[in-house]
Amino acid sequence: MGSSSSYNSSGTIQNQVYRYDVFISFRGPDTRNSFVDHLSSHLLRKGIFVFKDDHKLRKGKSISSQLPQAIRGSRISIIVFSKDYPSSSWCLDEMATIAYCQQQSNRTVFPVFYHVDPSHVRHQNGVRI
Template sequence: MTSSSSNYSDSIQNYRFDVFISFRGVDIRNSFVDHLYAHFIRKGLFVFKDDKRLEKGESISEQLLQAIKDSRISIIVFSENYASSSWCLEEMAAIFDCKQQLKQTVFPVFYDVDPSHLRYQCGVYQNDFDLHRRKKFKHDPDKIRRWETAMTDLANSAGWDVRNRLDLYVKTFNLTID
């Protein structure tokens, strides 16, 4: 896309964004995600990342959920602390819903985490889910099950296992997103 005023259009749906990036900021905001974001911007893609495109006065949660629906592709960067954030898990579940209902393309990226830990919610992911069960969501087991189902499905999807190989995977995204 060369024109910054046009949106990608598909025969089924018009998209506001080419790419939505979901990630846990404390882990990778100033490294992998910033490189990925900059790469997509250089390619002329409209990217929704974190709070960079939020309008003042709008509810963050509503706008983020709408941005997910308005994106052609979602990239979920799973990192060590991703599941510690209930908001990240809500984003992930919303992305999963768009994959199921709207046939949205989803690319999981496993950033210094073992994909099997996500599939089976073991290791640090088990600890995070256990904490959510005991604390904030102890009276909402359906929410936890929804997150587990989404995470298992997305972790079983074809994705990228990025373990200290940033340069290679930015090139891979270049080939895939074009």
């Protein structure tokens, strides 16, 4: 955390100040009290500053504005694809923002397939993930 950035004359990001090291996108009922809790705890023990929605959202502030800000303010995103991830409009909005940030500033994105076969996503074979 703590790197800084600016835009060059072509409008691309050269450096950026990041508030978080990692943003974790996940479907709460599927993974919050299992995989995601273990992952975020381990990262925090290693000194990696993690945004996970249940700890960092400010009460009284719109969730819809805080999540994109947290994504833009994170160096890396981890998307935990679970069975019901695509059924959440929040998750899909997060994934769209993560994809946009990755395209605009070449951010690192790590997909994690939690009890989901990656080929179901890759080949779009009609199996609900």
